[in-house]
Amino acid sequence: MMKSQRLYPEFHGHCLSSQRRVSTRSVAGLAVGLLLLAWHFSILPRCLPEAHVLSRKSRFQKCSIENYLATNLTFLQTAERPPLEEYILRRDNLAKALVADSVDAFVVEPGYTFSYYANITQPEWEVWEPEERPFLMIIRPNETPDDPGSDSISITANTTFLVPHFEEERARLLDMPFPEDIFTITYEDHWDPYITLWESPIWGDTLSPLLMIDEEMRDFISRGLASRGFSTIGLRDEVEAVRQIKTAREIDILRAVNTGTVEAIRAMRKCLYPGVTENEVASVLDNTMRAAGLDPFFDIVEFGRQAALPHGGHNGTAELREGDFVLIDVGAHLYGYSSDVSRTFFPPFFPEPPLEQFNVSQQLHVWKAVLDAQTAAVQAMVPNNTAADVDLAARHIIETAGYGEQFTHRLGHSLGIKAHESPYLNQGNVWTRLRPGMVFTAEPGVYVTNEFGVRHEDVLVVREDGEAENISGGFAVSAWEP
């Protein structure tokens, strides 16, 4: 509040000083001055020449970045780029899951899952477009006794790549995180790659190896494998849970990027002024996050009634006025991990308590109901509850407040290298049970058509004991303290 009280008069400075010049020169200085003062709000946008409009936005950005840097960006301290050991851990976790699911191998082509296990995305492999020659990673479990004669075995991953012969060297140059040279099976362009894979020695004497196919696999490859001697099933069970249960390193990055995103909103908010547009706010917020090395990839900014559309849709030219809620839903990347947070608040030039001529009692009532719904969701986010339980806990609060019909979307979703990952927290998902280490957004919302929208979105980790832990910088406190 202190900061904003300083900034608001500063913003008015340009108009007021030109008014003062007029009033000293004019004979009827006082009268003109008063007249101008009366027109103050109506002439505000026009009294600033283009250069000043630009500098107003750049001062807004400077203010926001300075506030952000004043946090010392301490949230970044928890994060580091996943090292080699992290990828080995993930593949070994997968190997254990394959044994638990009684599957011979997991098969995946470049994409999100491939990058989760081996750090290569689809465009990193195929710069121009996804191509028709399969490049597959095949991960099999290796079971070895811990000690000769002992019953306990350790399960580790054994990884193979199916790759076109002429691309083999390029695949090696990808510098994927493996402690030794990658093991490849190659095929010529005039061969059937699926037969080549089936005939390879990695299957021993298993006649029809059972493959679990990743959900991002293109259909023609799945069918190719199924028609050439393999049995195939889709992603599910323990294998699916591997990417859903975040490792300690992943949680550290998610905490950094989500806290950093909320802190950027808080820093930017203190610099808001009347008349700023949604697009200007989005651009300043993005540049604020970039100042910490975060890489923004979506940014929904909506004022007042525009926010009745949960995912935006208007053109971003609305100007901020007193009494308008600002709804922001924004995501950025850090080391390949996503943030996804939302805040709904009043700008600092709209004082608390609100001026009498603005009746915002319904807005504040909804703001509080949505926060209570979020709190209820967090309390329900405990091991063994279903995904549906969590959604319903929040939905119940909003229904009781009389806004059930206006809570039009699910409560939340998991997130990691993608902003939206499974499991999804909706009232139909009665099959997924929460497990420690799963990460979710809790983002209840209420959308009152033609009036306003409210959404509070934070990110939480399910913990073994007790309530889920917030990893997005703490929940909103009030419409003035988001």
Ligand SMILES: *[C@@H]1O[C@H](CO)[C@@H](O)[C@H](O)[C@H]1NC(C)=O
């Ligand atoms: C940031 O660092 C400066 C200098 O070390 C220190 O004076 C200031 O209190 C720190 N700010 C915060 C929010 O920790």
Ligand SMILES: *[C@@H]1O[C@H](CO)[C@@H](O)[C@H](O)[C@H]1NC(C)=O
């Ligand atoms: C993963 O890829 C990124 C960028 O491509 C690279 O900087 C990083 O070193 C890789 N990680 C490992 C463990 O090789």
Ligand SMILES: *[C@@H]1O[C@H](CO)[C@@H](O)[C@H](O)[C@H]1NC(C)=O
């Ligand atoms: C991986 O499997 C191949 C083929 O079965 C085998 O030759 C190789 O020794 C295995 N690698 C490890 C590290 O166990």
Ligand SMILES: *[C@@H]1O[C@H](CO)[C@@H](O)[C@H](O)[C@H]1NC(C)=O
């Ligand atoms: C944006 O939308 C508003 C309201 O629909 C419209 O009046 C305005 O012309 C649009 N501006 C641009 C730049 O498209």
Ligand SMILES: *[C@@H]1O[C@H](CO)[C@@H](O)[C@H](O)[C@H]1NC(C)=O
């Ligand atoms: C403010 O608006 C609400 C409805 O949103 C209404 O119930 C209330 O009476 C109004 N308060 C005043 C002081 O006008």
Ligand SMILES: *[C@@H]1O[C@H](CO)[C@@H](O)[C@H](O)[C@H]1NC(C)=O
């Ligand atoms: C959750 O369910 C599992 C399996 O049924 C059980 O082992 C575990 O103790 C349960 N955890 C809690 C916190 O109830």
Ligand SMILES: *[C@@H]1O[C@H](CO)[C@@H](O)[C@H](O)[C@H]1NC(C)=O
């Ligand atoms: C959020 O979690 C942190 C620990 O990670 C805790 O210190 C803080 O009190 C929590 N904030 C809220 C508002 O629950």
